[in-house]
Amino acid sequence: MQEFGANESSAPGEGSSGAxxxxxxxxKQRFAxxxxxxxxxxxxxKKARKRDDRVAQTIRQFLGDDRFTHLFQLxxxxxxxxxxxxxxxxxxxxxxxxxxxxVEEYIVEQHILVEPPTTHPQQLGKETLSKEIREILxxxxxxxxxxxxxxxxxxxxxxxxxxxxxxxxVLQLTTFVLVDFFVSQGRPVDxxxxxxxxxxxxxxxxxxxxxxMEQFFARMKEEQxxxxxxx
Numbered sequence: 001m002q003e004f005g006a007n008e009s010s011a012p013g014e015g016s017s018g019a020x021x022x023x024x025x026x027x028k029q030r031f032a033x034x035x036x037x038x039x040x041x042x043x044x045x046k047k048a049r050k051r052d053d054r055v056a057q058t059i060r061q062f063l064g065d066d067r068f069t070h071l072f073q074l075x076x077x078x079x080x081x082x083x084x085x086x087x088x089x090x091x092x093x094x095x096x097x098x099x100x101x102x103v104e105e106y107i108v109e110q111h112i113l114v115e116p117p118t119t120h121p122q123q124l125g126k127e128t129l130s131k132e133i134r135e136i137l138x139x140x141x142x143x144x145x146x147x148x149x150x151x152x153x154x155x156x157x158x159x160x161x162x163x164x165x166x167x168x169x170v171l172q173l174t175t176f177v178l179v180d181f182f183v184s185q186g187r188p189v190d191x192x193x194x195x196x197x198x199x200x201x202x203x204x205x206x207x208x209x210x211x212x213m214e215q216f217f218a219r220m221k222e223e224q225x226x227x228x229x230x231x
Contacts, residue, residue: 055085058102062092068180074173081167083158090147091173094140095180107146133185145205152209153216163210163217166202174198 062068063075071092078088086106093100129137148155159170175191175198182189206213 054102054105055089058089058098059085061098062096065096068092068096071173071176071180074169074176077169078158078173081158081169083170084151084155086151087144087147087155087159090144091170091177093143094136094177095184100143103143103147107143110150133187136181141201141205144201148205148209152212156206156209156213157216160206160213163214166206171195171198171202174202 063072075088079085086103089099090103093103159167161167175194178194178198179189179191182194
């Protein structure tokens, strides 16, 4: 009788068991990665809620200050246009410490830097601004530029009525903020004299994003045409 040597092949199931263990390990890694992503998302959402709460609290604090009652109607108009609260706070940060702190905290959380805008306030009437006032104004316009760069389309779609025009409310609010600022510096300036400076500041922070907004308004027009055709 022919004798056969010992069977050296694997017992049934050994190969598939190894493959199953490999698949199981991959599944564990994917699950761990998914859990880590979920935790990171939860942390980000918690941070966002905390930031939103801080912004809302700061706005309530501002609205509770009788010194700024003349600005409430303009702020309400911007809010009615669904302008993001963080940009409203950036405007107010020139004259309100709590608003400035909330905006600076927001910027730090975003880990972003941009070049300061080129606006250098020049002469108002015959008076030349001091170096200290110019530095404060440049820091303010830089905060505005930073906040705008973080959510450009959402903010500008609420502030611009078309590709080349800004809603009058933001012009008025910015000018009144400047009026209050110069009063606080003991150097009052008339509203009318500050309007050109307001226009220059807003132009400087918006101009880098004109291409984005042209595309936005082009999409809006196309969507309106499509809707009219469907009707």
